[in-house]
Amino acid sequence: MNYRNAVLRCPGCGGQLEEQIRRALRIEACSACGGMFIDWLDGEVREVVNRVATPPAASEQHDGDAGDGACPRCGIALHSESIGDPTADILRCGSCAGAFVSLSAFRLLRSAEDENDGSADDPILTRVLDALERIVTFRRS
Numbered sequence: 571m572n573y574r575n576a577v578l579r580c581p582g583c584g585g586q587l588e589e590q591i592r593r594a595l596r597i598e599a600c601s602a603c604g605g606m607f608i609d610w611l612d613g614e615v616r617e618v619v620n621r622v623a624t625p626p627a628a629s630e631q632h633d634g635d636a637g638d639g640a641c642p643r644c645g646i647a648l649h650s651e652s653i654g655d656p657t658a659d660i661l662r663c664g665s666c667a668g669a670f671v672s673l674s675a676f677r678l679l680r681s682a683e684d685e686n687d688g689s690a691d692d693p694i695l696t697r698v699l700d701a702l703e704r705i706v707t708f709r710r711s
Protein backbone atom coordinates (compact mmCIF):
# COMPACT_ATOMS: atom_id res chain seq x y z
CA MET A 571 0.00 0.00 0.00
CA ASN A 572 1.29 3.38 -0.98
CA TYR A 573 1.17 5.89 1.86
CA ARG A 574 0.84 8.77 -0.58
CA ASN A 575 -2.38 7.33 -1.89
CA ALA A 576 -3.92 6.73 1.51
CA VAL A 577 -7.29 8.42 1.80
CA LEU A 578 -7.34 11.24 4.31
CA ARG A 579 -10.66 11.90 5.98
CA CYS A 580 -11.92 15.41 6.61
CA PRO A 581 -12.17 16.08 10.38
CA GLY A 582 -15.10 18.42 9.74
CA CYS A 583 -17.43 16.33 7.61
CA GLY A 584 -15.86 12.93 7.05
CA GLY A 585 -15.40 13.59 3.32
CA GLN A 586 -12.26 12.78 1.40
CA LEU A 587 -9.41 15.28 1.45
CA GLU A 588 -7.68 15.96 -1.85
CA GLU A 589 -4.17 17.26 -2.25
CA GLN A 590 -3.97 20.65 -3.92
CA ILE A 591 -0.99 22.84 -4.73
CA ARG A 592 -1.67 26.51 -4.18
CA ARG A 593 1.17 28.95 -4.73
CA ALA A 594 3.78 26.35 -3.80
CA LEU A 595 1.83 25.27 -0.72
CA ARG A 596 0.50 21.76 -0.48
CA ILE A 597 -2.84 21.65 1.30
CA GLU A 598 -5.36 18.90 1.86
CA ALA A 599 -8.68 20.32 0.74
CA CYS A 600 -12.19 18.97 1.33
CA SER A 601 -14.43 19.43 -1.68
CA ALA A 602 -17.52 18.59 0.38
CA CYS A 603 -17.38 21.20 3.15
CA GLY A 604 -14.65 23.52 1.84
CA GLY A 605 -12.39 22.95 4.82
CA MET A 606 -8.67 22.36 4.51
CA PHE A 607 -5.92 20.72 6.51
CA ILE A 608 -2.58 22.50 6.71
CA ASP A 609 0.57 20.69 7.71
CA TRP A 610 2.69 22.36 10.35
CA LEU A 611 5.64 22.76 7.97
CA ASP A 612 3.54 24.85 5.58
CA GLY A 613 3.68 27.73 8.03
CA GLU A 614 1.53 29.89 10.23
CA VAL A 615 -2.18 29.36 9.61
CA ARG A 616 -3.06 32.99 8.86
CA GLU A 617 -0.22 33.28 6.36
CA VAL A 618 -1.26 30.07 4.63
CA VAL A 619 -4.87 31.27 4.39
CA ASN A 620 -3.69 34.53 2.89
CA ARG A 621 -1.51 32.75 0.32
CA VAL A 622 -4.17 30.21 -0.62
CA ALA A 623 -6.48 33.23 -0.98
CA THR A 624 -9.59 31.35 -2.08
CA PRO A 625 -11.07 28.53 -0.02
CA PRO A 626 -11.60 25.07 -1.51
CA ALA A 627 -14.87 24.93 -3.42
CA ALA A 628 -17.57 23.25 -1.38
CA SER A 629 -19.86 21.04 -3.40
CA GLU A 630 -22.42 19.97 -0.82
CA GLN A 631 -24.54 21.40 1.92
CA HIS A 632 -23.94 19.67 5.20
CA ASP A 633 -24.29 20.30 8.89
CA GLY A 634 -20.58 20.09 9.63
CA ASP A 635 -21.05 17.55 12.40
CA ALA A 636 -20.42 14.36 10.48
CA GLY A 637 -16.64 14.42 10.88
CA ASP A 638 -14.91 12.65 13.73
CA GLY A 639 -12.72 15.65 14.61
CA ALA A 640 -9.60 13.52 14.32
CA CYS A 641 -6.32 14.48 12.69
CA PRO A 642 -6.29 13.03 9.15
CA ARG A 643 -2.56 12.31 9.56
CA CYS A 644 -2.37 10.95 13.09
CA GLY A 645 -5.92 9.86 13.86
CA ILE A 646 -5.93 11.51 17.30
CA ALA A 647 -8.52 14.06 18.43
CA LEU A 648 -7.96 17.64 17.35
CA HIS A 649 -8.45 20.44 19.84
CA SER A 650 -10.02 23.80 19.20
CA GLU A 651 -7.79 26.84 19.03
CA SER A 652 -8.78 30.48 18.60
CA ILE A 653 -6.61 32.63 16.38
CA GLY A 654 -6.82 36.00 14.67
CA ASP A 655 -8.93 39.11 15.10
CA PRO A 656 -11.85 38.69 14.53
CA THR A 657 -11.37 35.36 16.28
CA ALA A 658 -11.63 32.23 14.19
CA ASP A 659 -11.74 28.75 15.67
CA ILE A 660 -9.50 26.21 14.02
CA LEU A 661 -8.74 22.62 15.00
CA ARG A 662 -5.17 21.84 15.93
CA CYS A 663 -3.41 18.48 16.24
CA GLY A 664 -1.38 18.15 19.42
CA SER A 665 0.83 15.53 17.79
CA CYS A 666 1.80 16.78 14.32
CA ALA A 667 0.69 20.42 14.92
CA GLY A 668 -1.29 20.38 11.69
CA ALA A 669 -4.41 22.54 11.59
CA PHE A 670 -7.87 22.08 10.12
CA VAL A 671 -9.45 25.32 8.91
CA SER A 672 -13.17 25.18 8.24
CA LEU A 673 -14.71 27.24 5.47
CA SER A 674 -16.19 29.73 7.95
CA ALA A 675 -12.86 30.07 9.78
CA PHE A 676 -11.11 30.57 6.43
CA ARG A 677 -13.46 33.45 5.55
CA LEU A 678 -12.96 35.08 8.95
CA LEU A 679 -9.19 34.88 8.66
CA ARG A 680 -9.23 36.03 5.06
CA SER A 681 -11.37 39.11 5.78
CA ALA A 682 -8.99 40.01 8.59
CA GLU A 683 -6.09 39.85 6.12
CA ASP A 684 -7.91 42.07 3.63
CA GLU A 685 -7.87 44.86 6.19
CA ASN A 686 -4.16 44.44 6.56
CA ASP A 687 -3.37 46.69 3.58
CA GLY A 688 -1.56 44.08 1.53
CA SER A 689 1.37 43.82 3.91
CA ALA A 690 1.73 40.14 3.01
CA ASP A 691 2.57 40.99 -0.60
CA ASP A 692 6.29 40.91 -0.13
CA PRO A 693 7.70 41.01 -3.71
CA ILE A 694 10.80 38.96 -2.85
CA LEU A 695 8.82 36.33 -1.01
CA THR A 696 6.34 36.16 -3.88
CA ARG A 697 9.17 35.57 -6.35
CA VAL A 698 10.66 32.85 -4.18
CA LEU A 699 7.28 31.14 -3.87
CA ASP A 700 6.69 31.37 -7.60
CA ALA A 701 10.08 29.78 -8.24
CA LEU A 702 9.33 27.05 -5.73
CA GLU A 703 6.01 26.41 -7.41
CA ARG A 704 7.73 25.91 -10.75
CA ILE A 705 10.12 23.41 -9.17
CA VAL A 706 7.27 21.56 -7.49
CA THR A 707 5.26 21.51 -10.72
CA PHE A 708 8.26 20.31 -12.68
CA ARG A 709 9.01 17.50 -10.25
CA ARG A 710 5.41 16.36 -10.21
CA SER A 711 5.04 16.23 -13.98
Ligand SMILES: [Zn+2]
Nearest residue numbers: 580583600603
Ligand atom coordinates in the same frame (compact mmCIF):
# COMPACT_ATOMS: atom_id res chain seq x y z
ZN1 LIG B 1 -15.10 18.29 4.84
Ligand SMILES: [Zn+2]
Nearest residue numbers: 641644663666
Ligand atom coordinates in the same frame (compact mmCIF):
# COMPACT_ATOMS: atom_id res chain seq x y z
ZN1 LIG C 1 -1.76 15.08 13.55
